[in-house]
Amino acid sequence: MKMKKSPVIYLLPLLLMLMMTAACRKDLPQLNDPRDYVSANFNEVFDAFWTGMNNNYVFWNIDTVNWDQVYRTYKPLFAKLNVNDSNDVRKAYTYFKQMTAGLVDSHYDISFADTWLADSASVNPAFQRKIANPDFHPPISIFHFYDTIPRHYLSAGVRGFTNTPDKKQYVAVSGTINQNILYLFFSGFNLKTLFNTDTMNGVKRVEQYFFDNLAQRTDLKGVIIDVRGNGGGDLADLNFLLGKMTTRQLQFGYTRSKQGNGRLDYSPWAPAYVTPQPGAKAVTVPIVMLADAWSVSMAEMTTMAVKTMPNGHFVGERTWGANGPLTGNKFYNGGQFSTGWLNLVYTSSLMFKYKDGTIYEGVGFPPDITVPYNPAALKMGRDLQLEAALNLIH
Amino acid sequence: MKKHFLLFTIISLLTLSVRAQFEIGVSGGYVNNYVHTNAGYRAFTQYRQYSGFVAGLVLQYHVNDWLAVQADPSYIRKSYELRRDHFFDGIYQYNLNGYLQLPLMAHFSFGGEKLKGFLNAGGYGAYWISGRIKGAMSNVFSSTPDVPDNEQTSDYFRYNEAYRYDEKYTFDSRRDRRMEWGLVAGGGVEYLLQQRFRLFVEARYYYGLTDQQKNYMIDQVPRYNDTYVLQAGCLVNLHRLFHGDAE
Numbered sequence: 161m162k163m164k165k166s167p168v169i170y171l172l173p174l175l176l177m178l179m180m181t182a183a184c185r186k187d188l189p190q191l192n193d194p195r196d197y198v199s200a201n202f203n204e205v206f207d208a209f210w211t212g213m214n215n216n217y218v219f220w221n222i223d224t225v226n227w228d229q230v231y232r233t234y235k236p237l238f239a240k241l242n243v244n245d246s247n248d249v250r251k252a253y254t255y256f257k258q259m260t261a262g263l264v265d266s267h268y269d270i271s272f273a274d275t276w277l278a279d280s281a282s283v284n285p286a287f288q289r290k291i292a293n294p295d296f297h298p299p300i301s302i303f304h305f306y307d308t309i310p311r312h313y314l315s316a317g318v319r320g321f322t323n324t325p326d327k328k329q330y331v332a333v334s335g336t337i338n339q340n341i342l343y344l345f346f347s348g349f350n351l352k353t354l355f356n357t358d359t360m361n362g363v364k365r366v367e368q369y370f371f372d373n374l375a376q377r378t379d380l381k382g383v384i385i386d387v388r389g390n391g392g393g394d395l396a397d398l399n400f401l402l403g404k405m406t407t408r409q410l411q412f413g414y415t416r417s418k419q420g421n422g423r424l425d426y427s428p429w430a431p432a433y434v435t436p437q438p439g440a441k442a443v444t445v446p447i448v449m450l451a452d453a454w455s456v457s458m459a460e461m462t463t464m465a466v467k468t469m470p471n472g473h474f475v476g477e478r479t480w481g482a483n484g485p486l487t488g489n490k491f492y493n494g495g496q497f498s499t500g501w502l503n504l505v506y507t508s509s510l511m512f513k514y515k516d517g518t519i520y521e522g523v524g525f526p527p528d529i530t531v532p533y534n535p536a537a538l539k540m541g542r543d544l545q546l547e548a549a550l551n552l553i554h
Numbered sequence: 555m556k557k558h559f560l561l562f563t564i565i566s567l568l569t570l571s572v573r574a575q576f577e578i579g580v581s582g583g584y585v586n587n588y589v590h591t592n593a594g595y596r597a598f599t600q601y602r603q604y605s606g607f608v609a610g611l612v613l614q615y616h617v618n619d620w621l622a623v624q625a626d627p628s629y630i631r632k633s634y635e636l637r638r639d640h641f642f643d644g645i646y647q648y649n650l651n652g653y654l655q656l657p658l659m660a661h662f663s664f665g666g667e668k669l670k671g672f673l674n675a676g677g678y679g680a681y682w683i684s685g686r687i688k689g690a691m692s693n694v695f696s697s698t699p700d701v702p703d704n705e706q707t708s709d710y711f712r713y714n715e716a717y718r719y720d721e722k723y724t725f726d727s728r729r730d731r732r733m734e735w736g737l738v739a740g741g742g743v744e745y746l747l748q749q750r751f752r753l754f755v756e757a758r759y760y761y762g763l764t765d766q767q768k769n770y771m772i773d774q775v776p777r778y779n780d781t782y783v784l785q786a787g788c789l790v791n792l793h794r795l796f797h798g799d800a801e
Contacts, residue, residue: 188775191592191595211773214772215595227772228772396697398695417691420593422729423771424729427647428687430719431695432695433695489597490597492692492694493596
């Protein structure tokens with residue numbers, strides 16, 4: 161008689177097999193905050209920086225830098241350096257420059273905490289690329305906006321400047337050209353803060369002039385907003401300025417942030433828009449943005465927002481190409497960070513995409529009418545970019 | 555082509571079904587999925603479990619009275635939640651992931667004639683066919699009215715309004731690994747009704763062995779599905795249904 165086999169003889173090997181394969185999962189790596197690395201040697205200095213970039217940089221989706229290759233190449237090089245040797249510190253500075261040279265983020269900037277690097281410039285890949293470009297030119301002098309334009313072009317108006325406690329200077333000019341074209345220049349985006357001060361200041365006076373004319377004048381033929389040489393600033397100024405010129409919400413792009421530690425872990429795209437402000441007036445006459453290769457960040461976003469208006473135009477040069485908004489790392493789980501050896505790795509918190517689906521980071525936003533920088537004309541007191549804007553309105 | 559495949563499948567199943575050893579049925583139930591990963595040093599951010607459902611067919615071929623081979627082609631939702639807390643309370647995302655799954659198991663049964671206990675053990679393959687993301691994030695371009703100097707704020711949405719979304723997940727071929735392999739084990743009880751129908755309830759655990767992401771970066775934090783299922787179903791012995799109890 162044949163003995164019936166017990167199920168146990170089948171179960172036991174099966175369970176054994178299950179237990180063996182259960183060990184097939186990869187271990188979860190321990191990720192540490194870049195601030196927690198002790199900068200006692202260059203191994204730690206490198207790991208802190210490389211990890212911070214690996215988890216916090218928002219442009220891995222479009223960046224061409226192979227960050228794994230950076231690890232394989234530079235990890236052994238840093239391991240040979242001595243953090244207490246000034247020559248090695250200089251060499252490390254060069255490595256930082258090389259590692260980051262191709263990064264697309266055009267806000268990107270590394271400043272160093274090491275005292276041996278106190279006299280060294282921060283590492284700024286976008287700036288290095290600009291100065292290496294054959295089309296590179298210096299920014300238009302602030303005196304052109306403050307002196308030449310009022311003297312040669314404005315029929316009436318005001319100008320002023322304000323120095324802030326953080327040792328920054330903001331310059332603004334507003335007036336009318338040919339009596340009925342309203343012009344505004346400002347050197348940086350801090351308009352809302354300076355306007356809401358209890359006491360009068362130079363920039364506030366200019367803003368007041370511009371807003372009063374915008375609200376009260378019915379004979380305006382056009383508005384020119386000049387952000388040439390404008391390095392950007394406070395995002396709140398977008399609504400503060402353009403929100404007074406539109407009565408409906410104006411979507412002009414999208415932003416997204418990091419969501420996890422993976423290089424490609426992103427949030428969905430959230431709409432970027434201008435929200436009308438109380439007392440807003442729908443400006444229907446042409447609004448012309450004047451921007452150039454030194455128009456950065458908020459100056460570019462403002463240009464993009466105006467460009468989406470049916471009456472919006474952009475005259476000048478392709479902009480700098482730093483479009484991602486910045487805020488503290490904890491708010492959007494990514495962006496800027498610091499380590500014991502690096503004061504700050506200044507990098508965007510969000511990636512920006514224009515309404516047409518194009519990401520202009522590292523590329524710059526192109527004008528409708530290109531008018532190149534012309535130093536000879538500027539020297540003669542002529543502003544060909546401004547004149548092109550005036551022709552467009554006429 | 556699709557029609558021919560469907561016809562072939564139906565004929566194969568009917569051919570098998572005329573044999574007494576073959577049973578076919580349906581099952582469905584509740585799913586609780588955990589993603590085995592970690593949020594690293596992301597501030598106030600955690601991955602959490604999220605519920606879903608499973609529905610599918612049950613195919614069972616009996617080798618003898620205590621051993622059968624079972625396959626359950628099914629659709630299963632293996633979802634998870636990413637949530638922030640404290641000042642960032644209200645920021646979250648549900649990742650609702652749909653898989654077509656085929657567990658292949660040895661089915662061991664024991665006990666009496668009508669009421670039996672059973673254990674299932676084996677492996678599975680699953681294909682991540684769809685995804686949906688639903689959640690709320692703060693929108694940097696949606697600023698709220700200024701906070702007065704004498705007022706304090708309770709959450710981040712007081713600065714930037716929430717952007718609420720519910721959209722199809724876009725797969726990224728550089729990152730997403732859509733094929734999943736793993737182990738499965740379960741146990742339950744079944745009740746034989748009128749010699750033709752077998753009703754069962756089962757608790758099952760799926761242990762994913764495949765990272766949801768391809769190996770695309772150094773220091774990658776893997777994500778594995780740990781899936782708990784409570785399901786019920788019914789198997790039919792078609793031979794007995796159409797030909798009575800005679801063998």
